[in-house]
Amino acid sequence: MPAVLRVALPVPLPSLFDYLPPATGQAVPGSRVLVPFGRGKAVGVVVDVAADSAIGKSRLKPAIQALDDAPLLDAELMRSLAWAADYWLGAPGEAYANALPLALREPRPLPDTRDETWALTVSGQSALDAGSRRGGSRDLLQALVAMPLAATELSERLPGWRTAARRLAPAGLIERVAARSVATTVTTAPALNDEQQAAVAAVASMLGQFQPFLLDGVTGSGKTEVYLALIAQALAQGRQALLLVPEIGLAPQTVRRLRERLGVPVEVLHSNLSEGDRARAWLRARNGEARVILGTRSAVFTPLPQAGILIVDEEHDGAYKQQDGFRYHARDLAVVRARALGVPVLLGSGTPSLESLANVVAGRYRGLHLRARPGAVRPPQVQIVDMRAQRLEHGLSPTLLSAVADTVARGEQVLVFKNRRGYAPVLLCYQCSWHADCPRCERPMTLHVGRRQLICHHCDRRAPVPTVCPSCGATELKPQGQGTERLEEALTTQFPTVPVLRIDRETTRRRDTFEQLLDGLRNDAPAILVGTQMLAKGHDLPNLTLVAIVGVDEGLLSVDFRAGERLAQTVVQVAGRAGRAAKPGRVLLQTHHPDHPLLRQLLAQGYAAAAQELLAERRLALLPPFSHQALLRAEAHQRGHVDAFLHAANAALPAGHPLQVAGPMPAPMPLRAGRHRGQLLLEGDSRSALHEVLRAWQSTLFALPAARRVRWSLDVDPVDL
Ligand code: ADP
Ligand code: ZN
Ligand code: ZN
Numbered sequence: 138m139p140a141v142l143r144v145a146l147p148v149p150l151p152s153l154f155d156y157l158p159p160a161t162g163q164a165v166p167g168s169r170v171l172v173p174f175g176r177g178k179a180v181g182v183v184v185d186v187a188a189d190s191a192i193g194k195s196r197l198k199p200a201i202q203a204l205d206d207a208p209l210l211d212a213e214l215m216r217s218l219a220w221a222a223d224y225w226l227g228a229p230g231e232a233y234a235n236a237l238p239l240a241l242r243e244p245r246p247l248p249d250t251r252d253e254t255w256a257l258t259v260s261g262q263s264a265l266d267a268g269s270r271r272g273g274s275r276d277l278l279q280a281l282v283a284m285p286l287a288a289t290e291l292s293e294r295l296p297g298w299r300t301a302a303r304r305l306a307p308a309g310l311i312e313r314v315a316a317r318s319v320a321t322t323v324t325t326a327p328a329l330n331d332e333q334q335a336a337v338a339a340v341a342s343m344l345g346q347f348q349p350f351l352l353d354g355v356t357g358s359g360k361t362e363v364y365l366a367l368i369a370q371a372l373a374q375g376r377q378a379l380l381l382v383p384e385i386g387l388a389p390q391t392v393r394r395l396r397e398r399l400g401v402p403v404e405v406l407h408s409n410l411s412e413g414d415r416a417r418a419w420l421r422a423r424n425g426e427a428r429v430i431l432g433t434r435s436a437v438f439t440p441l442p443q444a445g446i447l448i449v450d451e452e453h454d455g456a457y458k459q460q461d462g463f464r465y466h467a468r469d470l471a472v473v474r475a476r477a478l479g480v481p482v483l484l485g486s487g488t489p490s491l492e493s494l495a496n497v498v499a500g501r502y503r504g505l506h507l508r509a510r511p512g513a514v515r516p517p518q519v520q521i522v523d524m525r526a527q528r529l530e531h532g533l534s535p536t537l538l539s540a541v542a543d544t545v546a547r548g549e550q551v552l553v554f555k556n557r558r559g560y561a562p563v564l565l566c567y568q569c570s571w572h573a574d575c576p577r578c579e580r581p582m583t584l585h586v587g588r589r590q591l592i593c594h595h596c597d598r599r600a601p602v603p604t605v606c607p608s609c610g611a612t613e614l615k616p617q618g619q620g621t622e623r624l625e626e627a628l629t630t631q632f633p634t635v636p637v638l639r640i641d642r643e644t645t646r647r648r649d650t651f652e653q654l655l656d657g658l659r660n661d662a663p664a665i666l667v668g669t670q671m672l673a674k675g676h677d678l679p680n681l682t683l684v685a686i687v688g689v690d691e692g693l694l695s696v697d698f699r700a701g702e703r704l705a706q707t708v709v710q711v712a713g714r715a716g717r718a719a720k721p722g723r724v725l726l727q728t729h730h731p732d733h734p735l736l737r738q739l740l741a742q743g744y745a746a747a748a749q750e751l752l753a754e755r756r757l758a759l760l761p762p763f764s765h766q767a768l769l770r771a772e773a774h775q776r777g778h779v780d781a782f783l784h785a786a787n788a789a790l791p792a793g794h795p796l797q798v799a800g801p802m803p804a805p806m807p808l809r810a811g812r813h814r815g816q817l818l819l820e821g822d823s824r825s826a827l828h829e830v831l832r833a834w835q836s837t838l839f840a841l842p843a844a845r846r847v848r849w850s851l852d853v854d855p856v857d858l
């Protein structure tokens with residue numbers, strides 16, 4: 138009697154789909170099957186094999202084909218995914234779709250993962266010398282001049298190289314050669330200081346068991362050296378290591394360090410890889426060929442058949458939370474996987490999240506600290522600049538400008554931080570106070586002078602810059618406030634002989650530009666960097682001695698209960714860029730609120746004390762992590778549809794449930810990209826109480842007639858409300 142396959146299909150529905158087994162081949166849990174779906178076919182993952190189906194076996198269709206001989210997803214990954222789908226209320230199919238690279242969701246044989254190395258031929262060298270190839274082809278020839286390169290390395294350096302290879306290989310200009318032996322010279326580790334040794338010993342003593350650790354140490358305190366030592370120990374035991382970083386910008390330098398130090402294959406997984414490369418990297422991890430896997434958020438789904446340790450760097454970073462579709466948190470999922478794998482998980486940060494700090498206090502995580510900075514002479518001194526008393530020049534105070542002047546006069550570098558792109562956040566008419574708003578979001582559009590456009594940072598709508606006021610015809614349209622573009626202009630005018638470099642999403646569209654721009658600064662020449670959050674992380678700039686933080690007041694006044702935590706993290710991270718080498722650093726913080734208690738405490742006592750204070754406030758107010766939230770979001774072109782859905786959803790909550798409910802209410806941005814938005818916030822004292830309600834509620838939401846007229850989503854542990 139044939140069993141029933143319970144299959145996860147990539148559709149946003151909270152159910153599995155039942156099929157009869159295919160005529161030939163085995164379909165076991167964790168393997169892929171091709172099934173008839175709707176009028177077409179779909180690739181799904183077998184989650185379970187059951188004896189019977191609620192629908193009745195006679196009504197089931199057989200699967201068309203089993204795609205794998207053996208499970209593609211092992212038992213641990215299947216269990217962790219089931220946990221994740223249940224916890225973040227994802228559709229099972231969406232959870233599996235996140236776990237499997239796109240290329241493996243096609244009904245095709247698995248790609249070849251054998252080592253692939255390419256070399257320049259003699260004709261290739263002549264073609265390069267003659268300059269007969271341009272663009273991507275030329276780049277690829279150039280990349281192979283020094284030595285043959287593995288496909289993985291080419292993918293990291295030249296994202297489009299395969300297109301070029303398809304032209305050059307048939308022409309005989311490049312060829313596939315036998316794999317180059319791992320020739321990278323292995324560098325030796327520095328002697329670890331006492332705190333580093335203690336941290337390594339604590340984690341190493343738990344290799345082979347589940348235990349979460351929180352490693353608290355500012356940037357430059359030597360956390361990465363601790364990671365490297367632990368990864369080396371895991372490798373020595375024949376195990377694999379997974380290291381997560383919040384963004385790819387941080388990956389290239391880290392991967393270089395891993396390769397040079399460890400001398401084993403390191404695989405990089407992030408969303409900018411081509412789909413083929415992603416699938417190959419994922420499969421190499423699954424085969425055990427990849428010993429160390431470095432990746433961003435989605436790399437938390439990498440199969441780790443021989444896992445030894447999981448590490449999450451910059452664990453406080455919001456980028457670990459996926460904000461659409463399947464709204465998982467990669468840090469939290471890493472902890473869950475470590476438990477399933479029976480290995481330690483190390484979370485590292487200079488500014489740990491309040492959630493992780495609370496877990497240390499509760500005894501669930503073990504706290505480890507690095508206080509000393511091996512490289513630096515002393516921590517930077519932070520000084521508050523009271524903007525109220527000063528005449529500002531494009532938002533820059535005289536105190537700040539003279540500090541910049543002194544620094545560049547000494548031949549040193551300055552970082553001016555402002556977390557806003559563009560020239561000015563508002564374009565205002567001085568006659569009638571009209572301002573340029575996005576009609577689709579009802580929020581001011583940002584003026585971008587270089588592009589001669591007004592751009593809405595919420596929906597990306599673009600409009601030409603008016604020369605006269607559309608409302609009263611006056612010509613006095615003035616930019617209000619400052620973005621990085623305006624600061625760049627003001628600083629260029631003030632310091633005409635010093636190079637001013639702007640680093641934000643606009644100036645670093647290409648993947649490698651960010652690194653190249655910063656590489657150019659690793660020398661001793663004076664320079665001024667103007668930039669956003671992007672500059673807060675990574676990249677040691679030894680000659681950077683002054684950090685000027687221009688305006689963080691938005692964070693002091695926000696209604697979001699996480700704003701204080703984020704502000705403290707940003708200030709500490711940005712300040713940490715000053716004085717990393719032998720030279721002492723200085724930090725200026727410009728504000729209209731010099732007496733704000735959070736700022737005062739942060740500067741007087743540091744992040745740890747400020748974080749404990751913020752935690753105490755959260756405890757009093759019963760906010761996360763002392764309560765547990767889920768947010769129902771809805772949006773539609775008509776406000777009435779949003780309201781109707783949220784009211785119906787509210788009414789559908791089970792009678793007598795123990796949760797606090799806030800709303801229905803408009804979202805913090807009630808209109809975005811032309812859609813009205815609203816929300817309903819649920820809060821419970823315990824996770825289990827919250828989840829018990831959510832599970833039942835979620836399926837009733839799908840059945841609500843009003844749900845068909847809105848886009849809605851449920852977000853568990855939302856990070857921005
Ligand atoms: P983090 O990851 O906390 O930012 P890193 O591990 O990158 O810190 O260390 C910062 C710098 O100090 C790096 O250049 C690193 O090589 C160096 N470093 C770290 N630990 C030591 C040590 N014990 N002895 C000498 N140099 C060290
Ligand atoms: Zn006007
Ligand atoms: Zn807009």
